[in-house]
Amino acid sequence: MNKKAKKLLGKIAFTAAIILVLLFVLGPYMWMVSSSFKSTLEIQGMEPSWIPKTFTLDNYKTMNDIVPVFDYFKNSLIISGGTMFLSIILSTLAAYSLSRFRYKARNPYIMALFSTQMLPGILFLIPYYVMFIWIKHTFGLQMTNTYYGLIFTYTSFSLPFSILMLRNYLDSVPREIDEQALIDGCTRVQALFRVIIPLAKPGIAAVGIYSFIMGWSEILFATIISGSRTTPLSIGLLDYIQQNAAHWGNMMAACIMSTIPVLILFTLMQKHIVQGLVSGATKG
């Protein structure tokens, strides 16, 4: 009996701990979601309630009125989509090279990839901006406040992790498959495109989604090198809080809107991204 009671107690404590963890994690989300359906009056009110007393969609309907959030959403889609696309191409080529060939620069390059991941963004930001201004001044090529400027920047931010993750993935594709393709008369490049890439699809998708999320969430560089025409959501959301009025309801609605794409992508590829993160952390 005593042993049984102890076991039951253990089970209750365990369940309680899990529930506590979940409440801590989900609480802020629930508050965000419930606030997004509340009227401004209720948000300003004194009594906190988790369930909106008067359920309203106004925050969603008016979220584009004060802040051009749909434009920001479009900008973010273009920038993150472009980053995803470019990052997939560059990291697939580089990862294939690292996975299949042995050459002098290989190990130093891998080391360089690991260390650039750790460099502080603020370290490049100032000279990077100076460089952008210089390019504009010398070659007449506009770099700030352009989609391609941001896409190029974010692509190279995502490259170290993407290349390392994809290299691990390609390492798990047996070399015999390449060799067979070569024997069958493919060139190296054909083998890569016709045989290896189709096999590496899950890994490539994981890299793409990682790059997309990276571009979607970046703030520091966006504050400087984006501009009125290219403002992404990540900094655009701040516009809801103005000197004389704070539109929290609209902001929560816009927050939900900007979480959804990331959430969908992550759910699709959860397993691969988690594996990539974990192997990066446990092997390093």
Add this chain to the structure above:
Amino acid sequence: MNKKRLAYFLILPAVLAMLFVHIIPMIWGFVISFMDLDITYIMDWTKAPFVGLENYAKGFSHVTTIGKRFGRSMLNVGIFGFLTITIGYFMGLGAALLLNKPFPGRTLVRGLILLPYITPDTVTFNFWRFIFQARIGILNKMLKSVGLIHDNVIWLVGNKSLYAVTVAAIWKGWPFGALILLAGLQTIPREIYEAAMIDGASAWQRFKYITFPYLKPVTKTFIIMNILWNFNAFNQFYVMLGNDPGMAAEVPSTLILRRAFNHFEYGLGSALSMMLFALMIVITALYFYFFRIRSQEDA
């Protein structure tokens, strides 16, 4: 095309991209840090006067405003990092131990715990900013309803703001700890525990002599990665506290950003970021040196 040339050809685009975004700006920044580069010279940086170590001297000094502010920002980011890493680690460890036991719905719980990690920073810190609002924030309302406070606490201005940001950052960061610690736990062979149980080891002894040593490599990675990430902390502070978080919650990144882009002191900003970078290298080197020695003693 021969094999070697193809290999180099394939990494070339990635190398070029990183060269332009990481390596060249880093060298450029080093050069600029010795110049008095301001708004007058921004169109042609080469004309900016060389001032030697003056920018660095300003950053180091205890007398200049900027020196004081920079020192304070280092202290702040140190406190922030220490709290975020320690609390985040133990919360992650706790959750990892819970999730290592099979129970119905485990996969779902594990997925839910990861939510903060994948939510975009701007969303996370905006809703935490909302939660911490003095008058309309849920936190003050809840504290009032249980009688812990009578007047609204102002969280996001002044001394408390650093800790408000810390709480939000812990919430955002601990799932990563849980994730990699859980992966670490899953590498421990079950037989070791069984053998220890046969030998009569208590739960605490099993944790101390089996679990903890096995988690050492993951712990090391977790700590060093987090030290580096936290030194660069920016998003949390910028989103929750704005462009100027105030003296009490200033961190190097926000200070440097403002100096460079609001005060147009690009040279000074570069010098400060070089100093931050140098400090990070020293910390990383010390960390690896320390752990190398320790692990040799263990062996």
